[in-house]
Each structure stands twice: as structure tokens, then as C-alpha cells.
Amino acid sequence: MKSIFITLCLALTTLSAQAEDQIERMTADKMQSYKVANINWKDEPLLPKGAKSALILGDPSKPGVFIAWLKFPPNYPIPAHTHPYTEVITVLKGKLGNGMGEVLDKNKGETLKVGESFVLPASHAHYVWTEKEETIVELIATGPWDISYSNPKDDPRKK
Incomplete structure (x- = not known):
């Protein structure tokens, strides 16, 4: 029994070390500030036309x-979708509508203002939208x- 326990502990330690090696750690080489006016925005191909993105880290x-x-941009919808992992969204500028479900329905969502966030579990259907102003969010x-x-049919990569 003791040898089974020791073998199990060694196996778990090895698996844990292998899993750690497979996950790239988020690191920075230098201190850097990000200001909206200096961001190099690029078209975001995973989202409907009009969305821009900038990789921070x-x-x-x-x-x-x-x-x-x-x-x-203003009046911009992102239809219902899922992501494979958890996300945290924080509004940096403007307002962001956020709802849960398989179909975009602004009446069933909420509007988040600057400084407010939501956490989205993996594989959880949701949708977002903007209203009358440009909106910038931080995605972690x-x-x-x-x-x-x-x-x-909503997937811009298939159009």
C-alpha cells in the first residue's frame, strides 16, 4: 500500500510539472505604458467587421x-457566441451591453460603464453590443x- 501511495505521488508530481511546461507564462521584458491615443489598432478578423484589436501582453x-x-464602433453588435476558456472583460471607454444566451436580445442584458467588468465562464453563450459611442474594453x-x-452564418471568417 505504501509503495502505491509513493508511486501515485511521484506520478502526480511529474504530471504537474509537465502541465506547467505546456502553459506559456505571461511575462514582460520591459515596463511599458499603454495610452489609447498611441495604440496600434488592427482589424480583428474573429469579430464582425468594424472591430479593432491591440495585443497588450x-x-x-x-x-x-x-x-x-x-x-x-457605435451601434455595434457581436452575435451570440462562446469561447473555449474563461474571459474577463473590463470597460475602458464608453458602454458595453452584455447578455447571456444563444440569440442577441438587448432586453435581456445589462449595460456596463467605464470601470465595470464581467467574468464569462468557458463555453458560456453570450453576446455584446455598443450603443451611441465608441467603446474600448480590456480582454484578459x-x-x-x-x-x-x-x-x-454570423461568423465573419466564413463570409
Whole structure:
């Protein structure tokens, strides 16, 4: 019995070390400030046309935590979708509507203001929208990041 316990402990230690090696850690090489006026925004191909993104830290295509800013124009909807891992969204500028479910319904959501956040569990269907003003949010998530639209016709990668 004692040898089984020791073998199990050694196996768990080895598995834990292997799992740690597979997760890229979020690190920075230098101190850097980010100001909206100086951000190099790029079109975000995973979202409907009009969204822009800027990677702050990490790599969303690899395992590990990353931080990105997303910029949405006024009156911009992102249809219902899911992500493979948990996300944290914080509003930096403007307002962001947020709702849960398989179909975008602004009447069933809430509006978040600057400084407010929501946490979204993995594989949880949700949708977001903006109203009359440009909105910028900070996304903190785990990669590899992806998006699966509830209605495949909403996927901009298929258009």
C-alpha cells in the first residue's frame, strides 16, 4: 500500500510539472505604458467587421494568459457566441451591453460603464453590443483563444 501511495505521488508530481511546461507564462521584458491615443489598432478578423484589436501582453494563439484591448464602433453588435476558456472583460471607454444566451436580445442584458467588468465562464453563450459611442474594453483570457458563433452564418471568417 505504501509503495502505491509513493508511486501515485511521484506520478502526480511529474504530471504537474509537465502541465506547467505546456502553459506559456505571461511575462514582460520591459515596463511599458499603454495610452489609447498611441495604440496600434488592427482589424480583428474573429469579430464582425468594424472591430479593432491591440495585443497588450501574451499571445492569444498559444496556451497561457493574454491581455488585449478591443475597440468597437457605435451601434455595434457581436452575435451570440462562446469561447473555449474563461474571459474577463473590463470597460475602458464608453458602454458595453452584455447578455447571456444563444440569440442577441438587448432586453435581456445589462449595460456596463467605464470601470465595470464581467467574468464569462468557458463555453458560456453570450453576446455584446455598443450603443451611441465608441467603446474600448480590456480582454484578459487564456489562449489558445477562439470564438464559436451560435449561428455559423454570423461568423465573419466564413463570409
